[in-house]
Structure formats: C-alpha cells, structure tokens
Amino acid sequence: MTRIRFNAFDMNCVVHQSPGLWRHPEDHSRDYTDLRYWTDLAQLLETGYFDGLFLADVLGLYDLYGASPDAALRAAAQVPVNDPLPLVSAMAAVTDNLGFGLTTGTAFEHPFPFARRISTLDHLTDGRLGWNVVTGYLPSAAENTQSRGQLDTFEHDARYDHADEYLEVLYKLWEGSWDQDAVLADPVSGVYTDPAKVRPINHAGTHYTVPGIHVSEPSPQRTPVIFQAGASSRGSTFAADHAEAVFVAAPTKEALASTVRTLTAKLADAGRSREDVVVYALLTVITDATEDAAHAKAAEYRSYIDHEGALTLMSGWMGVDFSSFDLDDPVVGIESNAIQSAVAAFQRSAGEEGREWTVRELAEETGVHATPGDV
Ligand SMILES: Cc1cc2nc3c(=O)[nH]c(=O)nc-3n(C[C@H](O)[C@H](O)[C@H](O)COP(=O)(O)O)c2cc1C
Known part of the structure; x- marks a missing residue:
C-alpha cells in the first residue's frame, strides 16, 4: 500500500x-x-x-x-x-x-x-x-x-x-x-x-x-x-x-x-x-466544487501574476538575469552556479517534450505552479 x-x-x-x-x-x-x-x-x-x-x-x-x-x-x-x-x-x-x-x-x-x-x-x-x-x-x-x-x-x-x-x-x-x-x-x-x-x-x-x-x-x-x-x-x-x-x-x-x-x-x-x-x-493543488470551477479559480489566480516578480525569483533560482530577455525569447544556452536542477529542468532542447520554454512561460509557471490540465 x-x-x-x-x-x-x-x-x-x-x-x-x-x-x-x-x-x-x-x-x-x-x-x-x-x-x-x-x-x-x-x-x-x-x-x-x-x-x-x-x-x-x-x-x-x-x-x-x-x-x-x-x-x-x-x-x-x-x-x-x-x-x-x-x-x-x-x-x-x-x-x-x-x-x-x-x-x-x-x-x-x-x-x-x-x-x-x-x-x-x-x-x-x-x-x-x-x-x-x-x-x-x-x-x-x-x-x-x-x-x-x-x-x-x-x-x-x-x-x-x-x-x-x-x-x-x-x-x-x-x-x-x-x-x-x-x-x-x-x-x-x-x-x-x-x-x-x-x-x-x-x-x-x-x-x-x-x-x-x-x-x-x-x-x-x-x-x-x-x-x-x-x-x-x-x-x-x-x-x-x-x-x-x-x-x-x-x-x-x-x-x-x-x-x-x-x-x-x-x-x-x-x-x-x-x-x-x-x-x-512540489505541487500546487487548486480545488473547488467542480472541475470547471477549479479551472476558473486557477485562471483568476493567474490574472494576478506579477511577471517581473516571477522572473526576479527565477533569475535567482537559475542564476541568470532575465531582465535582459524578451518575454518571447526561448530559454536556451544558460549555464549557472545556482540551482542546476532548475536550469536543467527548464532548459530543454526543442525535440524533448516537443518544445522549448519561453521566458513568458517560465514566468507563468513561477506565478502559479499548477499547469493547465493538472489543475
Ligand atoms: C522544492 C525545493 C525547495 C527548496 N527550498 C529551498 C530553501 O528554502 N532555501 C534554499 O536556500 N534553497 C532551497 N532549495 C534549493 C536547494 O536547497 C538546492 O540549493 C537546490 O536544489 C540546488 O541544488 P542542486 O544544484 O543540487 O540541484 C529548494 C529546492 C527545491 C527543489
């Protein structure tokens, strides 16, 4: 069990x-x-x-x-x-x-x-x-x-x-x-x-x-x-x-x-x-009476995300200054002395899991960890 x-x-x-x-x-x-x-x-x-x-x-x-x-x-x-x-x-x-x-x-x-x-x-x-x-x-x-x-x-x-x-x-x-x-x-x-x-x-x-x-x-x-x-x-x-x-x-x-x-x-x-x-x-669990209500709540929470604040945290975790990136830039080519597992997890080659992360997605993920579908 x-x-x-x-x-x-x-x-x-x-x-x-x-x-x-x-x-x-x-x-x-x-x-x-x-x-x-x-x-x-x-x-x-x-x-x-x-x-x-x-x-x-x-x-x-x-x-x-x-x-x-x-x-x-x-x-x-x-x-x-x-x-x-x-x-x-x-x-x-x-x-x-x-x-x-x-x-x-x-x-x-x-x-x-x-x-x-x-x-x-x-x-x-x-x-x-x-x-x-x-x-x-x-x-x-x-x-x-x-x-x-x-x-x-x-x-x-x-x-x-x-x-x-x-x-x-x-x-x-x-x-x-x-x-x-x-x-x-x-x-x-x-x-x-x-x-x-x-x-x-x-x-x-x-x-x-x-x-x-x-x-x-x-x-x-x-x-x-x-x-x-x-x-x-x-x-x-x-x-x-x-x-x-x-x-x-x-x-x-x-x-x-x-x-x-x-x-x-x-x-x-x-x-x-x-x-x-x-x-x-680590999981962010968002619950409500129905699945639709939970999704609506997650969307409402996301509307409060402070993108700059999220990238400020992510810059510390990944050891890179995201203020010099555009929100639509891909997250590639980062080497750092900070949390190496975070760098590895968010930096994928295009073929792996079908896509690269963009800086905007990184900010959204940090803002409310629950990814759509996992809500
Ligand atoms: C879920 C989680 C929580 C963590 N909490 C803290 C923390 O509170 N304070 C801290 O200094 N580091 C924290 N870390 C960072 C780790 O202690 C460690 O420095 C980091 O994972 C880098 O290790 P790595 O380079 O071996 O992957 C946390 C990491 C994870 C994954």
Whole structure:
C-alpha cells in the first residue's frame, strides 16, 4: 500500500512562491509578522492530517534581475523575509502531531551555535523537528555573511563538500558528545550531569575546528529528520548520504521520474535503498466544487501574476538575469552556479517534450505552479 504524505510549503515572508498573488482580496500573506497567522495555520494543517509544515528560507536577496534588489523589493519576492526558527516553538505549542521542516543554510552560520538551536527546538517540539539542509544559491547571502577569504566555498559542488563537513560536526555534537544516561539530576548526590558521560568531539577539519562538548543535553531525536532538495548530480549524492526525505520541484512528470531515478542510483551507491527515503514532489493543488470551477479559480489566480516578480525569483533560482530577455525569447544556452536542477529542468532542447520554454512561460509557471490540465 502506498501512503501519500502531505507537507505544506510556506515561508516567513509575503511572497514565497506566486508573485503578485498577495494582491488577491482573499490573500492573508501580509499577516506573516503576526504569530497568530502561524498558530492558526499549524492548527488548520493538523486538523487536515498534514504530516508537516515545511518552511523554506533564504538569507540572500534575489538581486540578479536587473543587477539590483529593486525588483525583488517591489514584488516582495522573498524579501522582506523573517527567520523561520522562532515560529516553530509557537506552532508546536498549539499542536500535538504536526511535524516541522525547518530550512537553514550550511554556509552562513557556524555549526556549534546552530547545533544548540536545533537541540533546543527538538526538545521544545518533543521530537517533531526536521531540518532541510540547504547550501544556498544566492550570492548575496554568502557576500553578507562570510569573512574575507571564505567566498571560495560558494562554487556549486564545493558548497556540498563544505556541507558534508558541517553535518559531520553536527552529528558528532548531537550523537557523540552525550551518553543517553549522562543526566543524573540526582538531588541526593547533588550531581546533575555525570561529567564522565560527556565527551569533547575533538573535530579538526578543513573548515571547522570544534574541540569541545555539545552544550545541550540529548533531545528526543538528537539528530532531527534530515530533508534535502538538491537534485544535481552532486546534490543527489549529498541527499543519498544524509537525507531521510527529499524534496523535488519538477515541472513535468518525466522530469520528476528522472530525478527520482538518479536519486535511487545514488542511494544504491551509498548502500541505501529507495525505501529509506521519502520523496516529496512540489505541487500546487487548486480545488473547488467542480472541475470547471477549479479551472476558473486557477485562471483568476493567474490574472494576478506579477511577471517581473516571477522572473526576479527565477533569475535567482537559475542564476541568470532575465531582465535582459524578451518575454518571447526561448530559454536556451544558460549555464549557472545556482540551482542546476532548475536550469536543467527548464532548459530543454526543442525535440524533448516537443518544445522549448519561453521566458513568458517560465514566468507563468513561477506565478502559479499548477499547469493547465493538472489543475
Ligand atoms: C522544492 C525545493 C525547495 C527548496 N527550498 C529551498 C530553501 O528554502 N532555501 C534554499 O536556500 N534553497 C532551497 N532549495 C534549493 C536547494 O536547497 C538546492 O540549493 C537546490 O536544489 C540546488 O541544488 P542542486 O544544484 O543540487 O540541484 C529548494 C529546492 C527545491 C527543489
């Protein structure tokens, strides 16, 4: 029996996906700064038997379009954006079963304080935490957070090599530092933690030196559920090594099948099987009482698409400035250091699937992901 699992997909900002839709009269995304917006959403999802809420995040700006952040700011394209982490404890307090998939990047924060923040949330959610490990594809995030001399870690495959070590440090802190019975909390002897059962991790690697102990006591899961979304060859290898759930955004069923085939092969290389990993496919589902009504609703949503905002996001994802393209230009000849799977998925030779994408179609796809016929 195949179980279908549902993860909602959101971000602590106005325009996560679907630029322009914030202008729809029934849209509430501007309330993202209000905690109740998130606690209501968490309760709604739990009532609807969702497995989890996946929270995307970026620390950088979508400033490739027009070589400036102006278009992103105008469209609210993932800016302004707030930290997703504080939302999780509030949502955990009003739910019992909902899981949380929290996104944070490996390139922007030292693993030692990050390990503690994740342990804290795993305690507070009683083990309902997942972590979406991202390496970051927006150059401005790296530019604003890294010390001089570190920017060489921003090359696509090198970002994953760096992330491998980041996880190595975290696994050592979460799994290796504290014995399960280290906390005695014994009022008679007055010993809270037995020092003999807590070990320094002595990590000395290429990027990090972390000699000490983890400062949090073991949380319910120790290591949270690891999500991953990399679909390039190097990204799939990383996912096969670490992930329990893989998140795939593919514009067609064929592209999705091809990504899953690659992942399955990489899992076999890593000594794991396809069943060891849950694959989540990105879908925008539009429902209504009848099929015609659903199509009408999709068309109405599409009428709100902000094409410039959509291309601003797509420029960041594909690592190319679409402001220099005409809307009817074909999407060809793009090489980039950003999301290589996105570049590959949207850039097809004319024979494949019968057509090339145009820049306009790319904007429409980003505006409302559901393609006609899938609605
Ligand atoms: C569905 C999906 C969601 C993603 N969410 C985020 C995110 O929230 N933050 C982020 O920095 N990257 C996100 N990414 C990008 C991935 O983490 C990764 O950088 C990207 O897929 C590039 O990997 P690749 O070059 O190996 O394909 C997402 C990717 C996909 C497919």
